[in-house]
Amino acid sequence: MTSLYVPLLSMSYLIRWLHVASMAGLVGGAILIIALSLHVPAHGVERDGPLLSVAQTYEWLFWLAIGLLVMTGVGNLGAFGSAVPAPETDWGGKLVFKLAAVGALALLSIVRTLLVVVLSMTTLRATRNQHTILRWAYTSTVLLAAAILAVAVSLAHG
């Protein structure tokens, strides 16, 4: 039993846990919103206030997750110390790709978050086209996050 507690209390374990948990939340939340948006009733049978509330909450948590991901990502790199593989290696190439992809995700997400903020304005309603644009924004988020995840697994396990 003691051997279980020791890894749980170590800083490196906590950093990795936070990193993976943040990514899981980021991806899972976006998938949830896409799934919910597919059930938005067509043709004004019901206005979907709950979907907007969920989207707003997601956006708050998304940027918290991005901060945690970057913070803990640097922490994970720190665990390598000076043994981190050189940028010219395959591993190095994947890391550079991952960093660029996370940057791209952050750029895309500013646009997505702002679309949610605009939608939140009290006098605006989304048209079907705007709803589709927002759904595509969340879909792009999931696709880009999935690519980052694939590279991350490759970095961790070869």
Add this chain to the structure above:
Amino acid sequence: MDASPRDNRLLIWCLSGFQTAGLVLVLVALLYRADELGETLDDLNTAVGLGLYIALWATNWWATRKAVEGLDLIDPDRPVTGIALLGRGFLWGGVNGILFLLALLGPILVVIVADGNVTVLGMIALLAYVLVLGGIASFVFGSIIGLAFALIDWALLEIAHALWRAGSAGTADETPVLANASTANEDRPAG
């Protein structure tokens, strides 16, 4: 169409989160490409690193809040006041630089004082020297970064507004399918 305080808070949270993460990502990428990342991180304790990130995030959040105060960046039918955003990005980026320097120096100075090897006069002189020189450098560095991010933020805001307007163009016959909860009960279709 005025945005609610909650909308502005989300916008500020988003911009400050993006700027902090973006800056650190760029620094890490540059250090890594220069093959100096490992050595740099070796010298940095994990807890200190996390503390520095959180400090940067906090100062960035506060500075971003001041920078966008009074600007309407949300209404898609109003042009983004880009020049104002750039000017404020420059100014508050510089302020952010100074704030981060203070956050960085604070713990170091506390340790020096606690060590007891410096007199009060010596401490004041050291503080003045570091704050003046460091403050100027931090302001300049912070202003350049603030300006760069303000430019990026402006571009992304314009893209979001353009997407929103494109979605509403030529859709007069379309039935809106989403609304803010406060308008949820307005003009329900009959039957």
